[in-house]
Amino acid sequence: MSEKLRMTEALLEFRAVSKRFVKRLDAVERLAKRLGAQVTEHTVHAVDHVSFAVAQGEVVGLVGESGCGKSTLGRLGCGLHRPTEGEVLYRGVSVFAGGGRQPPIQMIFQDPFASLNPRMRIAEIVGEAPRVHGLVPKAQVADYVADLLKRVGLDASYARRYPHQFSGGQRARIGIARALAVKPEFLICDEAVAALDVSIQAQVLNLFMDLREQLGLTYLFISHDLGVVRHLSNRVVVMYLGRVVEIAPTAALFASPNHPYTKALLAEVPRIDRKRRTFVPIKGEIPSPLAPPPGCHFHPRCPQAMARCAAEAPALREIAPGRWSACHLND
Amino acid sequence: MKGSQVLLEVDNLQTEFATRDGVLRAVQGVSFGLDRGQILGLVGESGSGKSVTGFSILGLIDPPGRIAGGSVRFDGQELVGAPEQRLRALRGKRIAMIFQDPMMTLNPVLSVETQMVETVLAHEQVSRQAARDRALDALGRVGIASPQERLAQYPHQFSGGMRQRVAIAIALLHNPDLVIADEPTTALDVTVQGQILYEMQKLVREVGSALIWITHDLAVIAGLADRVAVMYAGRIVEEGAVDEVLGAPAHPYTRGLLDSVPANNVGARRLNQIPGMTPSLLKLAPGCAFRERCKYAAERCGQMPELAALGARRVRCHFPLAVTANVA
Numbered sequence: 001m002s003e004k005l006r007m008t009e010a011l012l013e014f015r016a017v018s019k020r021f022v023k024r025l026d027a028v029e030r031l032a033k034r035l036g037a038q039v040t041e042h043t044v045h046a047v048d049h050v051s052f053a054v055a056q057g058e059v060v061g062l063v064g065e066s067g068c069g070k071s072t073l074g075r076l077g078c079g080l081h082r083p084t085e086g087e088v089l090y091r092g093v094s095v096f097a098g099g100g101r102q103p104p105i106q107m108i109f110q111d112p113f114a115s116l117n118p119r120m121r122i123a124e125i126v127g128e129a130p131r132v133h134g135l136v137p138k139a140q141v142a143d144y145v146a147d148l149l150k151r152v153g154l155d156a157s158y159a160r161r162y163p164h165q166f167s168g169g170q171r172a173r174i175g176i177a178r179a180l181a182v183k184p185e186f187l188i189c190d191e192a193v194a195a196l197d198v199s200i201q202a203q204v205l206n207l208f209m210d211l212r213e214q215l216g217l218t219y220l221f222i223s224h225d226l227g228v229v230r231h232l233s234n235r236v237v238v239m240y241l242g243r244v245v246e247i248a249p250t251a252a253l254f255a256s257p258n259h260p261y262t263k264a265l266l267a268e269v270p271r272i273d274r275k276r277r278t279f280v281p282i283k284g285e286i287p288s289p290l291a292p293p294p295g296c297h298f299h300p301r302c303p304q305a306m307a308r309c310a311a312e313a314p315a316l317r318e319i320a321p322g323r324w325s326a327c328h329l330n331d
Numbered sequence: 332m333k334g335s336q337v338l339l340e341v342d343n344l345q346t347e348f349a350t351r352d353g354v355l356r357a358v359q360g361v362s363f364g365l366d367r368g369q370i371l372g373l374v375g376e377s378g379s380g381k382s383v384t385g386f387s388i389l390g391l392i393d394p395p396g397r398i399a400g401g402s403v404r405f406d407g408q409e410l411v412g413a414p415e416q417r418l419r420a421l422r423g424k425r426i427a428m429i430f431q432d433p434m435m436t437l438n439p440v441l442s443v444e445t446q447m448v449e450t451v452l453a454h455e456q457v458s459r460q461a462a463r464d465r466a467l468d469a470l471g472r473v474g475i476a477s478p479q480e481r482l483a484q485y486p487h488q489f490s491g492g493m494r495q496r497v498a499i500a501i502a503l504l505h506n507p508d509l510v511i512a513d514e515p516t517t518a519l520d521v522t523v524q525g526q527i528l529y530e531m532q533k534l535v536r537e538v539g540s541a542l543i544w545i546t547h548d549l550a551v552i553a554g555l556a557d558r559v560a561v562m563y564a565g566r567i568v569e570e571g572a573v574d575e576v577l578g579a580p581a582h583p584y585t586r587g588l589l590d591s592v593p594a595n596n597v598g599a600r601r602l603n604q605i606p607g608m609t610p611s612l613l614k615l616a617p618g619c620a621f622r623e624r625c626k627y628a629a630e631r632c633g634q635m636p637e638l639a640a641l642g643a644r645r646v647r648c649h650f651p652l653a654v655t656a657n658v659a
Binding site: 065167200226230267270283 | 376526547548553588592593600606
């Protein structure tokens with residue numbers, strides 16, 4: 001990446017963040033428990049001691065399969081969830097510091113159909129937040145919205161329409177315009193292009209990169225699509241069942257993945273240049289986060305698992321400058 | 332083996348839906364053939380008509396939709412306009428379908444055993460015990476561990492990948508001649524998708540079934556299929572051997588699709604994007620549907636090009652891209 005996007009300061013930092021969701025007992029279950037039945041609360045360890053930082057100007061890709069906790073981590077990052085343990089810091093200050101100061105982080109959601117209020121006009125969807133927060137004087141909101149729509153490649157006359165009048169790709173652009181309306185420094189994109197067709201997806205990805213240059217944005221880009229992450233990111237964080245298993249610069253990760261899970265993940269990605277290949281699958285599926293396996297979470301599926309892997313969870317350690325991996329094989 | 336090599340011939344298939352805003356022509360004259368044991372990838376973006384083509388083959392189009400014309404010949408029999416009774420005898424027996432969402436195929440209030448035994452008994456007169464043994468064997472074949480236990484369970488006790496395996500096991504119970512799979516791995520994780528692709532590839536080879544794999548993912552097709560047909564706005568725009576079509580596309584749309592995949596732009600700052608968006612099928616202008624987005628479009632494109640042979644492939648374009656030095 002170019003020199004002007006020098007990465008120095010840590011903008012968003014996760015410090016040993018954990019998030020557990022507890023399903024509380026309902027009235028019937030409480031009664032059953034009082035009568036002596038074996039009922040316990042269910043706890044899901046969605047995110048388990050995750051630490052990493054995103055530097056100013058960087059694009060960090062967060063990959064993993066469903067249920068690995070990547071979306072929960074994204075929501076923790078912009079303060080939609082409170083961590084059970086640990087801290088989320090923005091420029092060194094907790095995102096929950098309060099004092100009327102919200103960190104300049106915005107989120108872009110996966111479903112361009114569910115994330116726009118169907119009964120609001122585009123002008124209101126995009127213009128509401130900057131008006132309420134007093135970023136733009138009331139009289140100038142219309143012009144401000146028109147500018148934003150143009151910036152994301154939409155016609156300014158669309159402001160009077162409703163979401164159902166737009167295609168999926170256009171809705172994705174509206175979601176981006178809404179996020180940009182409050183002048184964020186940091187965008188968290190949660191599967192922001194997953195619902196789009198290939199040709200539209202390319203348009204939106206290009207838009208993300210243009211905005212990054214024009215506005216100096218920093219991204220945490222959450223996706224299950226390794227091709228997309230490879231294209232956009234400077235660094236990649238790989239999660240498995242709530243834990244970070246590997247962090248590496250994008251080129252290094254794709255050239256020589258260290259963790260057996262990363263290796264398996266890269267091997268499974270279908271590629272156009274591999275024609276009529278024989279698929280060799282990795283065995284098993286992601287275990288339930290309600291009952292994760294002991295030790296390294298990946299050991300039941302790992303081709304190189306040892307006795308130690310079932311007993312002891314490997315720590316995330318630096319294996320080379322800028323490269324981190326959580327695997328006993330590196331000892 | 333039975334009969335000729337050709338298993339399925341779809342000729343000028345037209346399927347339309349009556350909507351409030353007029354007649355929506357979802358499939359407008361699709362023609363292709365499929366040999367026994369062959370794997371065809373049917374690729375396109377949303378609204379291209381790829382799924383409707385798959386559903387039309389099995390006669391699964393309900394009002395307000397209807398098959399407006401064309402023919403589907405399966406092993407010599409005409410399926411368009413065939414009596415429902417004859418289609419029922421084929422469905423699940425000689426032609427099976429696998430859907431994107433396995434919950435669409437599985438009944439949530441019946442055990443897997445009930446559903447599988449029912450499928451066997453619907454087409455064959457065997458004892459319950461024999462049907463149960465077949466079901467056990469089928470579950471084992473798709474890689475489900477401890478099938479004895481799993482057979483007694485209900486769909487909600489299975490994970491997404493396991494449910495899709497059950498759906499595949501049901502589809503393969505009668506060793507069908509043709510399997511139509513509509514985006515069966517789209518909702519699954521990459522590692523699980525890899526497993527399902529592996530099982531499917533192995534099973535269709537063992538059973539000798541032909542397979543139509545409907546997807547928007549070119550990369551899956553590249554690894555799995557023998558032939559590929561690319562659809563755009565209800566028509567096939569390019570069809571041929573996978574290596575040829577994906578290796579050197581002749582239609583500007585196929586080229587554009589391949590170019591917009593991030594994996595084909597490694598190191599590039601920007602992706603090559605196709606401008607504009609897919610046209611509404613209700614307001615389709617005459618001529619080539621892709622011309623609004625095509626950089627090669629000329630006046631001639633106002634007339635619909637035929638799906639014409641170009642070497643071993645077929646392409647619907649007045650100005651096909653040069654695929655080799657000697658093909659202009």
